[in-house]
Amino acid sequence: MVSNPLNSPLSSYNEDLDKRLAQLGAAVIETEASAVAALRTRINGNFAAACKYMLACTARIVVLGMGKSGHIGGKIAATLASTGTPAFFVHPGEASHGDLGMITEKDVVLALSNSGETEEICTILPLIKRLGVPLIALTGQPQSTLGKAADVHIDISVEKEACPLGLAPTASSTATLAMGDALAIALLEARGFTAEDFARSHPGGRLGRRLLLRxxxxxxxxxxxxxxxxxxxxxxxxxxxxxxxxxxxxxxxxxxxxxxxxxxxxxxxxxxxxxxxxxxxxxxxxxxxxxxxxxxxxxxxxxxxxxxxxxxxxxxxxxxxxxxxxxxxxxxxxxxxx
The missing domain is CATH 3.10.580.10 (CBS-domain)
Incomplete structure (x- = not known):
């Protein structure tokens, strides 16, 4: 069992502990900020190609991801949908048990996997390719199974995770989220999406009321x-x-x-x-x-x-x-x- 120094009777309040905790938090922010900043050079031809596929899509963007990538994928799908690009999230594990039927030949698939080797996604890759739908991959490994199978690959690799063990997805998930936001906002601008359009998809929020209520x-x-x-x-x-x-x-x-x-x-x-x-x-x-x-x-x-x-x-x-x-x-x- 791992002891928690914050709960130890020997770790009563002291300035050294406060300083150490602040340093740890600052280090995480610095690591993740550096990871996001490094994405700037990846906004290139591949990024533009991914945007073009999604702009040409006549149906929905189907976002896939497992674990932490799944959580990020859900947010990316929601951001796309609320900014003029119809999208929804499909759990890859459920996809191989029937939910793959939610993907049609008019859709575009956006798959997220830091390793590019997520088993649940790799399992359904042949079926996605058989549908003939464009596949866009966000991975940290361009030569991975998913990276090589994709029609467009966007590199979201990070130098290191913010987790000191190098295990918990931290900087990598932040980088994926930032790249998803970049795609969504680029599409928003390209579509000429307006504040009133945004309000129509948020009628229950204060912004919607301010922009729609007469x-x-x-x-x-x-x-x-x-x-x-x-x-x-x-x-x-x-x-x-x-x-x-x-x-x-x-x-x-x-x-x-x-x-x-x-x-x-x-x-x-x-x-x-x-x-x-x-x-x-x-x-x-x-x-x-x-x-x-x-x-x-x-x-x-x-x-x-x-x-x-x-x-x-x-x-x-x-x-x-x-x-x-x-x-x-x-x-x-x-x-x-x-």
């Missing part, structure tokens, strides 16, 4: 819009504000065109001036030339406008300034835009 999706409509005509008294406007609960009311003319807005802030200022709420017409104290916006704009743009002008509510109008909606900061918060 004002028309969250604004209050119809009877839920607080609105009064410009001839009513302030007391009537306050009742409307209370009923609708948005902290403001629109003020409109007989054609339902916006002529102003009255907010909680306007009310506080009016009370400071001693305004008689039962005798003062709303038109006398409303804010004219108020900020409005159209329903087709992004909800994130409404947030930017509120922050820029330090306001908490906005009126939504059509092209002729007719009132069609309203929203406040709480609506943006509930929608996850804020």
């Amino acid at each position: 004002i028309s999706d969250i604004m209050h409509r119809g009877e839920a819009i607080p609105a009064v005509t410009e001839d009513v008294l302030l007391s009537n406007a306050l009742l409307e504000m209370t009923r609708k609960g948005l902290g403001m009311t629109a003020v409109v003319d007989v054609q339902n065109q916006v002529v102003g807005i009255f907010t909680d802030g306007d009310l506080r200022r009016a009370l400071d001036r001693g305004i008689d709420v039962h005798a003062t017409p709303i038109a006398a104290i409303m804010t004219t030339h108020c900020k409005t916006l159209g329903p087709e704009l992004l909800a994130a743009e409404a947030l930017q406008m509120m922050q820029r002008h330090r306001i908490n509510a906005l009126l939504v109008v059509d092209h002729e300034q007719h009132l069609i909606g309203a929203l406040n900061m709480h609506d943006l918060l509930r929608a996850g835009v804020l």
Whole structure:
């Protein structure tokens, strides 16, 4: 049984131990950073050829990998899929027991193996070649079984692992992940993949909501819009504000065109001036030339406008300034835009 010096009664807290642990951690980071930096010279014709195969693929990129390479492969497949290149991960061990049927002749296979001799992958190589699908290999051994069988080989070899025993995949798995990211982002750029495309594949995330959600999706409509005509008294406007609960009311003319807005802030200022709420017409104290916006704009743009002008509510109008909606900061918060 290997003893743990951190749990030993003789290893109570001391500065030497802290320093040693920090040195060990720094050494790992330095080793892995060097391994990734060395990949720069491997972005060559083989890298471009791999990208071309994947760009020409009319189906999916099928990623294979065992062990730690399998974990990295799952992440690479997910990154490809979320950046415009349809992809999924297949476990090589399961592939030889039926899952190989998931690979079609229109796919491209991306196989990961540091040694290039992973038994489970080598077992299914003849079947992959029989399908005639392009095979791209990421290995640390170009002359390995997998490296020689591949249509394109990308070298992800490392000088040494960060593990002091030289056994645990550390620098090699980091290098593989970095090369997978390089492939995914190169394809993203080549496809002209946009931020809005990214948002469509992440509709549940905050980025998706910020890039896809429009004002028309969250604004209050119809009877839920607080609105009064410009001839009513302030007391009537306050009742409307209370009923609708948005902290403001629109003020409109007989054609339902916006002529102003009255907010909680306007009310506080009016009370400071001693305004008689039962005798003062709303038109006398409303804010004219108020900020409005159209329903087709992004909800994130409404947030930017509120922050820029330090306001908490906005009126939504059509092209002729007719009132069609309203929203406040709480609506943006509930929608996850804020």
